Amino acid sequence: MDKPYTTVQHNDYTLTIFHGVAPLDPVNANIDVHVTFPNGESFSAVFFTLQNIETLMKDYKETGECANGSYFWTSDMLIVQKLTEQTICEIVENLLAEGEYASVFSKNEDSTIISPKDADKLLKNFDESL
Template sequence: MATEILSRGWDEPYYVVRTSAFDAFFLVGEEDPDEVANVDVRIQYPDGSRWGATMFTLDEVDRLMRRWERTGEYADGRYFPVSRDLIVREPGVPKMTAVLIAMHDNDDLTSVLDRYGIPD
């Protein structure tokens, strides 16, 4: 059965998307949830297990690498260190949620994202 979105909205400080399989907590901050290009997300399953990553768009990766060229970070922006984070094509919580749902439905989510703690 495909995962469905049940609700979405603010639960400060998070923008929360509840699905039929998991809840996604996006730490959006001051940005518009429909336009965010760099965001921390935590996934929580009904069993209490939690998974997380920082999601970046391709454009955001390029923007950061160009900034690092100027600042000298990461060998003058010649590489982008990624450890268990997720690069996506399009910005916005709705598009990012669609990626997370696809990952869950394909049994990829828990092998790509970092696990936090243990279930309660």
């Protein structure tokens, strides 16, 4: 099983992109992004493409969610043109440089941080249990 996430190490933080195991459609998807700083603080946001929001709202018309697709909302939302690792890294860098980071990302109150090595073990155990 492929890893459902990518970890990118920067000098000042670690970026974890949770993209799932299926191939990511860079123009029609949404993903969770976590940023962890050396002091252990962790923040998260959900990155959406415009096309993905449109797709979700069309689906909601059929399921009846959100007043039959009349609206869409989520906390910690960031709308992007394209979902690629490079784009996500550039956006996070820009938000940090502009001081807008805390306005977009929410602090994760649970300070339990799973290292990539431990996450790999958990994923392997999960895969073997299937």
